[in-house]
Amino acid sequence: MLTSNKLWYTIRHLETTNEQQDIMPSVTIKGGVKLRGEVPIYGMKNAVLPCIAAAILTKESVTLKNVPQITDAINMLNIIKSLGGTVEWVDEHAVKIQCNNLNLDTLDKKLVKSMRSSVLLMGSLMARFNQIELSEPGGCIIGNRPMDDHIAVFKGFGAEINRIEGGLKFSATKLQGSTFFARFSVTATENALMAASLAEGETVIKLAAREPHVSNLVDMLIAMGAKISGRGTSTLKVVGVEKLSGCEHIIIPDQIEVGTFIAAAAATRGELFLKPIVPEHLDALFALMEKIKLPYQVKDDVLHIMPNGSLKAFKLQTGPYPSFPTDCQAPFGVLATQASGTTLIHDTMFEGRLGYINELTKMGANATICDPHRVLITGPTPLYGREIRSLDLRAGVTLVIAALIAEGQTTIHDAQILDRGYYKWRERFQAIGAEIKTEMPKEVESLVRTI
Incomplete structure (x- = not known):
């Protein structure tokens, strides 16, 4: 038994x-x-995953509360650990994440490929390193979910995108704020918010997703020092800052x-x-x-x-x-x-x-x-x-x-x-x-x- x-x-x-x-x-x-x-x-699955990814945006400690220990959240935390971040469970529903020393070369690409939500790493890793190589993510097979919206987002930030064996390579000298359409894609909106928070200049995200978990991510980014307006609407404006700080944040x-x-x-x-x-x-x-x-x-x-x-x-x-x-x-x-x-x-x-x-x-x-x-x-x-x-x-x-x-x-x-x-x-x-x-x-x- x-x-x-x-x-x-x-x-x-x-x-x-x-x-x-x-x-x-x-x-x-x-x-x-x-x-x-x-x-x-x-805590909401679709809220905790982008918030875990957002912890990469700062070298300071981030504590997330009301975190469900579901396998998708565990795997996202394991990806952060593969990069060199530290993860400590404070109690059953609270986790402390520290991403001060990360190394892209040690990224667990197999784990990335196993889960669809790993697409959320694009925004935070591009904002932090200006380059990433990601396997095309997996996850539930519930229809055609192409990467087009995400590619459009990072092209809008000035990134160069090339196909490599088994995935995509994104690179930029420095992400530049711009205006683009997210077409109500939740993960594209979330990636854009994370990237824009540390990009140069102002970013305007039109046709942004308005889901509660998008607003929950906005709340976390603002707590970290991001300058975001338009919360809960289909037009979000983000003025990039030089760096973000740690925070405590509650998952809805x-x-x-x-x-x-x-x-x-x-x-x-x-x-x-x-x-x-x-x-x-x-x-x-x-x-x-x-x-x-x-x-x-x-x-x-x-x-x-x-x-x-x-x-x-x-x-x-x-x-x-x-x-x-x-x-x-x-x-x-x-x-x-x-x-x-x-x-x-x-x-x-x-x-x-x-x-x-x-x-x-x-x-x-x-x-x-x-x-x-x-x-x-x-x-x-x-x-x-x-x-x-x-x-x-x-x-x-x-x-x-x-x-x-x-x-x-x-x-x-x-x-x-x-x-x-x-x-x-x-x-x-x-x-x-x-x-x-x-x-x-x-x-x-x-x-x-x-x-």
């Missing part, structure tokens, strides 16, 4: 070695459960986690209390909850999701903030299987984010994929336990919800992918009534004894 700590460290070991092929864990979930209780909401609660547990509560006809939340970050979710007649109450930083009767089918279209977040699309897809009528889901952001539908149909869902962006789901339909597979982070947690409402037992393979973005997801679901067992191949059981 694996304890949660042993499982956690085993998965982290497998994620960063060649030993992960065909020996990753699966989970078995008993269906027919109504989730009830309190769920802690941890994860509104995608909130959306995930909203869908889980509604699908299982359960009752959950989610804390802490930032209500102003959740307008699109609240609007949909009202549309489908899902009762809820907000008091201070607590969201109370109440038991529901019959849910109505809905139309859902994702888009840049403040529209409905693409990362919540899949969990609401499984909810649609339990709603009365036909639901139309249109993901305008990514063309490969409907792969989970094939797994749901194996379980009995009545769904038709119209094209790579749209799906029709008719409900309510019963789901049945099957053997299914996690395709990406958000699809993985969606299948957990599907398993909870299914008749019988469901086995989800490649479940480790959830650890990339949901800290202690097993424990949190178990605490509110889920019966989840983790199964490891024998090869991993023996590996546990050596770690």
Whole structure:
């Protein structure tokens, strides 16, 4: 029997070695459960990663608080350690980062290539060193996510960009402020903010992403001494400074986690209390909850999701903030299987984010994929336990919800992918009534004894 700590460290070991092929864990979930209780909401995955990258911008100490120990955050910190930075966990959710002596030659390129979010290193490393060589990053396979927006950003700063074997080389004498369009790309906006903070002159970022985690990064950069105006708008102005200082910064609660547990509560006809939340970050979710007649109450930083009767089918279209977040699309897809009528889901952001539908149909869902962006789901339909597979982070947690409402037992393979973005997801679901067992191949059981 694996304890949660042993499982956690085993998965982290497998994620960063060649030993992960065909020996990753699966989970078995008993269906027919109504989730009830309190769920802690941890720091946001999409906020902590750019903030870790931003620590490279200064030689002084940076302390980040409310940090979830998810594998993506651990891997980003390991990349900083590979450069020569130091990382110290002050407590379970606070990490101290020092980047005073960095060496680009020791960058762990294999780790960079393994995660999509490593693209965020461009802004901070270019600002610090004026040159970098990066492997094209990996991550979840959820559609075509080209580097074009990032290349356009650094060309705007005056960088020369060349293709090299397995990646790209960026170089500049000194980054120069300029005006350009980020086309609402979150990571391109974040890279531009980091680079502009130490560039010469003024930078104007038009069509900037307005997501809460972009504003969270702006808050951190301002605390470090950056001169940024336009926070929360689609036009950001940055006046470069000579150097940035250290800071303490708090990562915002994860509104995608909130959306995930909203869908889980509604699908299982359960009752959950989610804390802490930032209500102003959740307008699109609240609007949909009202549309489908899902009762809820907000008091201070607590969201109370109440038991529901019959849910109505809905139309859902994702888009840049403040529209409905693409990362919540899949969990609401499984909810649609339990709603009365036909639901139309249109993901305008990514063309490969409907792969989970094939797994749901194996379980009995009545769904038709119209094209790579749209799906029709008719409900309510019963789901049945099957053997299914996690395709990406958000699809993985969606299948957990599907398993909870299914008749019988469901086995989800490649479940480790959830650890990339949901800290202690097993424990949190178990605490509110889920019966989840983790199964490891024998090869991993023996590996546990050596770690």
